Amino acid sequence: MSVEEQPGQFERAVPQRKVLSRMTTSVSHQFKRLLIRSVRKIPGMKGFADYPHYEPLHSGSAGMIKWYYGPDGTDQKPQSIRDIPWDYVIENQDEIPFTGLKEYWYPALKSTELPNNTPVPTTLLSENLVFFRDEQGNPCALENRCPHRSPLLSLGQVGVWAPGTITCRYHGLTFTGKGECVAFLADGPNSPACKKYKARSYPVEEHAGVIFVYMGEREPKPFLESQPYAKSVFSQKQFVLDIKEVGYNFLNILDNTLDMSHVGCLHRTCVLFAGQKSHTQVGYNEVEADNGVKGIHAFCEKGGVDHPSEFNIDEITWFPPNFVYHGPGELPGGFNEGYFWFVPQDIGNFRSWLIMGTKTSGNKLKDKLNRALFQAVASMGEMPGTNCFIGGDAAMQMSQGRIVRWDKEQLSRVDRGTAQGRKSIKALHKAEVAERKARGTYKPIVPPSIIASSSED
DSSP states (O other), X not given: OOGGGSTTTTTTTSOTTOHHHHHHHHHHHHHHHHHHHHHHTXXXXXTTTOSOOOOOOOXXXXXXXXXXXXXXXXXXXXXXGTSOOHHHHHHHTTTSOTTOOSSXXXXXXXXXXXXXXXXXXXXXXXXXXXXXXXXXXXXXXXXXXXXXXXXXXXXXXXXXXXXXXXXXXXXXXXXXXXXXXXXXXXXXXXXXXXXXXXXXXXXXXXXXXXXXXXXXXXXXXXXXXXXXXXXXXXXXXXXXXXXXEXXXXXXXXXXXXXXXXXXXXXTTTOGGGTTOOOOSOEEEEEEXXXXXXXXXXXXXXXXXXXXXXXXXXXXXXXXXXXXXEEOTTSSSTTEEEEEEEEEEEETXXXXXXXXXXXXXXXXXXXXHHHHHHHHXXXXXXXXXXXXXXXXXXXXXXXXXXXXXXXXXXXXXXXXXXXXXHHHHHHHHHHHHHHHHHHHTOOOOOOOHHHHHHHHHO
């Protein structure tokens, strides 16, 4: 008999249709535990209230947040889970995209992070990029390396030779946003060497306050045509934008995005999902977006469970390279339509992007205040019960290891969506690897230990 089928255990003392009862019951138990721990610190009171007792399942977000931000290399957060399993990576790098799929657009910066005449570096998919704005104010991206002697272009200066160009400080090589070398200051005017130099450039577009970059080698379609539901999402009037820096591999959250079974357990007393019940009746099917891109739709079987309130999520739709699309009305509250997007920085870190439209009423002042409220809630990182990610998903995924070992797991029937997500992203990665090997541009992952030993030789 499953835990959900055992009456009086998982749901005891929590009326099915009263989410507030679930929340208040959990808060009261957590407050009681806090009081007991405080009393136990008094000399002679160490054993106070130390006896077996019933306790309802709750999200434990306060402890999770503390653990997530806590130091590595302790008993609570052993160093082993923070290490990268290089043997596993090297053995499986042609099968699994540890640094992300390449032939896709990704969000890179908020528009406000890129003022004119300022180079801004960032790392995406283990590639170093530098962003700046051209003379029309449009964002540009180059490989963050001067092709002359390899210093970082981000240490250079924008606008020295002409507005919207970037100049390397080392010898004055100057590049346009397309990577063309237009000046070599150390070699004098009209240097013939300019013709031999070109910096790698990346396609860039800007929409709704977000700068997107295409990381592949193919000629891309425009962002709004290649991104599922982008025309609908970016036609909205107002957005909530939030970025979180996350210290483990982006594949850890791939598993989570298509996992409907964890919500009623892990997020049991998180405000956004406090009406969710746990069950095994979950499934998935393959779907096709408005632009033909194929994705995966994970869902709770209709009729299989009766959630206590609107604060639950019955379905989720995933698309490559690794983001979740929520259509209008899928999320509770004032959110409308948009993306949760998980962008690899390097093999051990990624950025979690929220790009979500908010509902509008036509009253500009009311809508502005609502957006400000949702932005504040989305940006919270340490408030228990409101941040379901840092206080739940992120802690669990970090505890799986810096890179979750797919070869060490035992999946069950509730992991149908997760298994299909892995299958899909592996197939896409294998196709990219084959294409790059045929083109001669494939670059294998090299562990730092090998790099270090080579430099010592």
